[in-house]
Amino acid sequence: MPAALSDRLKSLLDGPVFIVVGTVQPDGSPQLSPVWVKRDGDQVLFSTTVDRRKKKNLDRDPRVSVVVQDPQMPYVYAEIRGTAELSTQGARELIDELSLKYTGKKYAEFNPASAEDADRVIVRITPEKVVGMM
């Protein structure tokens, strides 16, 4: 059953906060990386590319967890556990939207080397449990 995000958590996700995403490696060990984030209702979206470790991990096991920490009040944080759905439609638009949110620039301008990147994927997380302090 989907879990709801608090207003405080929603507000934090709507700002330029980095989240850390955790997936599970083929050998069952944890794999972590920081990403930009967008909120859509109670869902959490981030962008990756088809050749990244986390994308391959999520293809195999869609169970995912993210940590959101308030940069101004680091003792206020939440862990959101849920299930990821991957899609390619709108993936270029999402990375530009995220880049504008975090850097004020389109992604190709912020990161010219990204012209060599593999195709983009949208990861959409439906929260099942929220743990922590907001």
Next chain:
Amino acid sequence: MPAALSDRLKSLLDGPVFIVVGTVQPDGSPQLSPVWVKRDGDQVLFSTTVDRRKKKNLDRDPRVSVVVQDPQMPYVYAEIRGTAELSTQGARELIDELSLKYTGKKYAEFNPASAEDADRVIVRITPEKVVGMM
């Protein structure tokens, strides 16, 4: 085989940076939480209590991953994957040392409610692989 930390990563861990720790739940899904950190050579130490989820997960499966992100330059980050060893000796001293590092106060003063906490444990991570940008 143990991996070495770069000088930049060591310097960051020596400052009051929060890291995110990832463990694996009994059902194989990821579990994440932010913690204070201390460096000892190339090893990474944090403190938890015997009743916390991550401690129970590490008892069962010591494979652990942490993300360290430079608060001043968030595109500079590292993921450190390794194996955790848990011990209780010196655990009270470590939480006070960490509390002084991050808050300037002894832990009981910073968090009076901690008088009710379960016993403390030291988690010592030996890095096996460092991924990322430092």
